[in-house]
Amino acid sequence: MGKLNVLQMVDLSWNQIRGSIPSIIGTFQSLNRLDLSNNIFVGHIPQSFSDLKGLEYLDLSYNRLSGTIPKSLEKLRYLNYLNFSFNKLSGEIPSGGPFVNFTDQSFLENGVLCGRSNFGVPPCKAHSKRKSNMAFHWLKYILPAIASTTILLGLILLWKQYHKRKASLPSSYEKSPLTEHKMVSYQELRLATNDFCGSNLIGVGSFGSVYKGLLSDGTVVAIKVLNLQMEGASKSFDAECKVLRTIRHRNLVKVITTCSSPEVRALVLQYMSNGSLEKWLYSHNYCLSILQRVSMLIDIASALEYLHHGQEETVVHCDVKPGNVLLDEDMVAHVADFGLAKILAKNKDATQTRTIGTVGYAAPEYGSTGTVSRSGDVYSFGIMLLEIMARKKPTDEMFAGGVTLRQWVNVSIPDNVLEVVDADLLSIEEGRDMYATESMLMSILEIGLRCSEVAAEDRMDIKDVVPKLKKIKLALQE
Template identity: 50%
Template sequence: MPYQQILQATDSLSEINLLGSGGSGSVYKGILPDNGMEIAVKVFHLQYAGGRTKSFDKKCKVLCNVRHRKLVRIISSCCLSDFKALVLEYMPNGSLEKWLYSHNKSLNLLQRFNIAKDIAEALKYMHHDHTIEIVHCDIKPSNVLLDEDMVAHVCDFGVTNLFFKRGCIAQTKTLATISYMAPEFGSEGIVSTYGDVYSFGIILLEKFTKKKPTDEMFGEDMSLKNWVFNSLYGDTIVDVIDLHLLVEEYKNSSAMKQCIAAIFYLAMDCLRNPSHERISMREVVARLEKLEVILIISSSP
């Protein structure tokens, strides 16, 4: 997409249209003047945008062909020597992070479960079903966006590959988020699909406890993972479940708690060390599909 068209769609990247900023860049809402289509434009920070024009352009064309109903679609790109951006489909309901921690928004149990399943399906496609294996490297709630029907879509896939050659671990780590990073990635620089599985496990725990892995209650002696683990094996799971879920009405409260416990056990299988002991996203999706039936039965009509 031409640079001038991006400026026109976003009112010259106006701050009013700024949706958010992260480690790799800023995202703006835009409207294409010719057809009124809403878009999101991710403009990469200057330290990533300089140079590599041909390489960036070539990789963007590859990413534009990565299509799955649970991935944010990359519509086009803009590649100049000092400006690089991706044009994405717009997600009107914002990020999972905003829904988890907003004072005026909340997600019920089924919504949280469905979002988890959406993320798992996206990662399964990236890891196992796409022609080339794609490792995300930065799975976290702010990289999960919700459409008008509250269906989750994973964004920022392939971003590390746009700027760094596979194997440039030190640079790749600058785009990752430490609290969701697998231990082997942080300490040894090992990049693999199992790193994404680990990040997904952290998201599962966060979503049903409403506790960030960086919460002040966690430190050297206690992590989000250990906190939930202790509750599972100490039969105190009610103490870690998000209070908003506990006040919801269910036809079978006991079955609901068993379902959440099963989700926590699934998360623990995603968080195993060493990494080869973790389950794959294929297995994650299969287990979530089995849980879905039980969860629907236990939830209120």
């Protein structure tokens, strides 16, 4: 990359690139746009960035960068977009040059920053500034050149892998319009929702409301506005931000940006035109086929497999249910609402929590001891699978007498499978061989039963669920 004399744009966002940012990037004199957001970069912001004289756009948000913001960046007179949010930066925010035009939206959720009041941080103390500058002065000479060279080689390899992977991405992934992660102000959210008009309200959750909005660039979004008066709302917002900054999967609802101000805390999310799976299950206007239901179960299980096994730190959703599964225009399912999610420390299989999931879906050990683990999500998935196939909520009044949804399905296998599945589902499958249909339905329900075993150690692992469901889907397509 060092030989690319007229390089104008570098976009390596939304990967899992780790290590320090190579200072050699500062030698790309023609660079006007640099986006390294949503990675796992650590260390300091290179001083060499101040040599990018023509830089107009710089996004380093959602990483793990520490140290101070180089004052030398004040020399970037053409810089009109800056985002250092969601890092671990500290010290004084520069106030000269292009920083005159930036606001608190460029520095959200960091360490102990200080500076001008419009940055949303406390004023700096003189001795803190000297101490910070002295520390940085020494650190900039200690950063090893060998490490930078190693990281650069890694970037080149990742760049090649990116192009190879891009060619094989599914169409629904490629056509996502949400590659830009710009900051959105509270005022724009008001305009986008017609001042949060009730006609734009599309849902109400545990900690706030969700509105449909139209941004100034024409992007249709879902805006989740938290009710800050509600106990736990701020923690819910922080939990979602912590999770959404590190994950990326075609079956997880994508976050475009956040808005955090004294007036509101909001998440701006990818808009799902077909609403929730719960709506499709219980509306008299819709009836999903077996193939559609299995496809959605594969989507949900794939998302959970990624959260549980697809990254360095395990993410446990803690509230898997049809209301938290949203459908896009192609009826692809996306898991949403990470307000209760927990990130498990490395080499740790469970943690304790006081937060409560949804009655009927929460695993027994979650409700009794507060134990949160991957198997708890698997239990919720199993209950949801049974619900999807039977079209019966686990809290349905028919289960008020002590018999649960799981027990009701369990006693009906294998002889009375057709009596527990959705009657409307059977009516639209009349053209199929009923014996083969009954056999496939039993296979699906058995997965749900194995996932929702009372004892956590008896449940399936979600990574074993996905291939079983895909095998059933192939049989349905024959």
